[in-house]
Amino acid sequence: MASNPARPTAIIVGGSLGGLFAANLLVRNGWDVQVFERVPDELAGRGAGIVTHPELFEAMKAAGVDFDDSIGVKVHSRVTFAQNGAILSERELPQTLTAWGKMYHVLRAALPDAHYHAGGTVVSVQDGSDKATVALSDGSVLHANLVVAADGFKSAIREQFLPDVKLQYAGYVAWRGLVDEASLSPQTREALFEKFAFCLPPREQILGYPVAGQSNSTTLGERRYNFVWYRATSEDIQLPNLLTDESGKRWVGGIPPTLIREDVLADMEDAALTLLAPQFGEVVMKTKQPLFQPIFDLEVPQMAFGRIALLGDAAFVARPHCGMGVTKAASDAVELVKALNLRNDVKEALMDYSHVRTRVGAAIVQHARHLGAYMQAQLKNDLDREMAERYRTPDAVMRETAVPTSF
Numbered sequence: 489m490a491s492n493p494a495r496p497t498a499i500i501v502g503g504s505l506g507g508l509f510a511a512n513l514l515v516r517n518g519w520d521v522q523v524f525e526r527v528p529d530e531l532a533g534r535g536a537g538i539v540t541h542p543e544l545f546e547a548m549k550a551a552g553v554d555f556d557d558s559i560g561v562k563v564h565s566r567v568t569f570a571q572n573g574a575i576l577s578e579r580e581l582p583q584t585l586t587a588w589g590k591m592y593h594v595l596r597a598a599l600p601d602a603h604y605h606a607g608g609t610v611v612s613v614q615d616g617s618d619k620a621t622v623a624l625s626d627g628s629v630l631h632a633n634l635v636v637a638a639d640g641f642k643s644a645i646r647e648q649f650l651p652d653v654k655l656q657y658a659g660y661v662a663w664r665g666l667v668d669e670a671s672l673s674p675q676t677r678e679a680l681f682e683k684f685a686f687c688l689p690p691r692e693q694i695l696g697y698p699v700a701g702q703s704n705s706t707t708l709g710e711r712r713y714n715f716v717w718y719r720a721t722s723e724d725i726q727l728p729n730l731l732t733d734e735s736g737k738r739w740v741g742g743i744p745p746t747l748i749r750e751d752v753l754a755d756m757e758d759a760a761l762t763l764l765a766p767q768f769g770e771v772v773m774k775t776k777q778p779l780f781q782p783i784f785d786l787e788v789p790q791m792a793f794g795r796i797a798l799l800g801d802a803a804f805v806a807r808p809h810c811g812m813g814v815t816k817a818a819s820d821a822v823e824l825v826k827a828l829n830l831r832n833d834v835k836e837a838l839m840d841y842s843h844v845r846t847r848v849g850a851a852i853v854q855h856a857r858h859l860g861a862y863m864q865a866q867l868k869n870d871l872d873r874e875m876a877e878r879y880r881t882p883d884a885v886m887r888e889t890a891v892p893t894s895f
Contacts, residue, residue, distance in 0.1 A: 495520040496834075497632040499622050501610045501645060503527075505588070506800030506817030507638035508595035511603060512551035513825045519634075521603050524624070528607035536588040536664065537699045537714030539811030539890040547818035550825075553598040558706050560586030561698040568686040568882035569679075569765035577882040581891070583684060587699040587714070591814065613637070613645055615794035633834050635796045636824070638817070641784065642741065643802035649793045655741075655784040658807055660863040661730065662783055663717040663756060665775030668701060670709055672770060679767045680713060686885055689763040691866045691873075693718045695889065696771060715771050716808065718783070719759075720866035727782060745779035753778065783807050783860070787853050791845055792838035797824060804849030809859035811890030812852050820845050851895040859888055 498514050500507045503525025514521045540560060548555055562584050568576045596604070609625040619631040637645035646653065669677060679685075684697045696715035700706050721727050732738045733747040760772035772778065786805040791798040800817030824841050831837035865876035 496634065497619075498522070498634040498636060499524065499610075499620070499630060499632040500636045500638055501613070501622070502638035502640060502802070503604060503606065504638065504640065505591055505595060505814050506802075506821065507636070508592070508599060509547060509551060509818045509821040510636050510638060510799055510824065512553060512595060512598050513547075513821050515599065515603065516550075516552045517825050517829060522630070522632075523599070523604045524608035524610050524622075525604070525606050526609040537666075537697060537716075538586045538588055538591055538814050539697075540584045540586055541812070541815045541892045543819050543892075544815040547815075547822050548594075550822055551595075551598065553594055555594050558700075558704075559590065559594065560584040561700065561706050561711055563682055563684050563697060565682075566684045566686070566886040568688065568886060569767060571687070571689060571763070571765060573679075573766045577886065579883070579886055581684070581886070583890075585684070585697045585699050585714070587704070587712070590700045590704040593704055610639075610645075613648065613796055615796055620795040633795065634828075634838075636799050637796060637802045638799045639802050641786070641801040641805045643798070645796065646788065646798055646802050649796070650788055653786065653788055655786050655805065657723050657727070658783040658785060658857075658860060658864055659720060659723070659867050660718050660783055660860070661721045661727070661780045662808065663719065663772075663778055663780045664715065665772065665778040666699070666712045666714050667771050667774045667776075669698070669711045669713060671774050672713065676767045676770050680771070681711070684886075684890075685767070686882065686889075687765045687768050688880065688882065688885065691720060691863075692763065693863065693885070694764060694768050696768065713771055715768065715775075717760075717764075717768075717772070718860070718863045720863055721782070722867055730780065731782075741784075742781055745777050748779070756780075785853050785857065787850055788846065790842050791820075791849075792835075792842035795834050795838070797838050797841060799824065803845070804853055806849075806853045807856040807860045809889055810852055810856045810893070812856075812893075816849065816852055819848070848895045855893065855895070 497520045500523045503523045511521050511523050566581050567578045570576045612623045614621040620635045622630045681698050686695045694717040698711045699714045701710045701712045760769045791803045799820045827837040827841040862876040862880045865873045
């Protein structure tokens with residue numbers, strides 16, 4: 489863990505995608521980097537789908553990360569299904585969809601092992617005039633010219649510097665899951681694969697797309713199908729019930745998938761067969777380990793605190809309708825390194841970085857709120873629901889969800 493005194497030093501707290509983007513970019517630009525990820529094992533087992541955007545690939549190229557067409561599954565069009573399975577609307581929109589595990593694999597492979605410390609838990613961060621100080625749970629204390637907080641949407645470092653900034657519940661949850669392509673019927677595979685698909689049952693929304701399968705394979709027949717199903721869920725009664733496991737323990741913010749109660753899963757499956765197009769109903773029913781995530785968002789007034797920078801979801805948490813989470817983190821990392829290259833003083837560089845990226849982060853959060861207004865309106869009055877319905881035609885949803893946008 490020894491540092492090279494000839495190079496500026498950086499400590500990155502969090503070894504997920506945002507942290508890996510920052511690490512690869514900083515190493516490529518001459519920094520001595522150490523990444524501390526509190527989870528002791530490889531993170532690559534996660535399976536969420538990721539929508540890619542041009543900025544994401546630009547960030548990968550800037551970081552020197554090797555990738556090819558196997559990075560994801562290409563689709564050429566979007567389609568919206570009626571409740572009976574008929575096609576309501578279709579439009580051309582080429583896009584590449586990938587999986588969290590695939591993205592993690594290519595970013596982690598690009599970073600030499602000497603820079604990455606799994607099981608390294610940061611307990612406190614302090615700014616200083618010459619160096620920032622980072623204390624680890626094993627008692628060791630490190631110093632660096634720069635600390636990047638990439639510790640996710642529940643960021644302890646954000647909490648330390650902005651204790652009054654809290655996650656805001658959006659009024660709905662997202663059920664998610666992955667199902668192997670080979671386990672679906674030929675009719676469902678034909679209807680869903682090669683497309684980004686939607687279904688808009690009353691008061692809800694589900695979308696899905698193909699992603700890499702086991703061992704990150706994008707080979708025909710070995711892929712998976714990823715779905716996200718938004719369902720209005722009241723904060724006072726319904727959400728606490730969903731977050732309570734069989735033992736009666738209530739989890740805050742999210743419950744491990746294996747602890748979701750059987751009756752909760754049964755209710756969700758009944759709704760899938762009743763409300764969704766049969767193609768999506770089959771996908772949900774054949775998902776081995778569905779999970780749900782309460783949807784939150786969050787904005788920060790600044791992303792820099794002396795030598796300490798917030799990055800990705802540690803700064804701005806946007807609802808997933810934009811499909812911008814990973815791209816936002818990657819673009820944060822690009823802008824961070826750009827600012828550091830333009831300034832000799834780290835604190836001044838971080839002020840520039842914060843000025844640029846807080847505006848972008850706020851714009852993404854607001855756009856995602858707009859796209860999620862329909863689900864949120866389901867817990868409000870009839871007029872709110874009627875207004876939200878105006879912006880929920882199949883064409884509008886397909887046109888605006890998870891598409892490249894300039895902020």
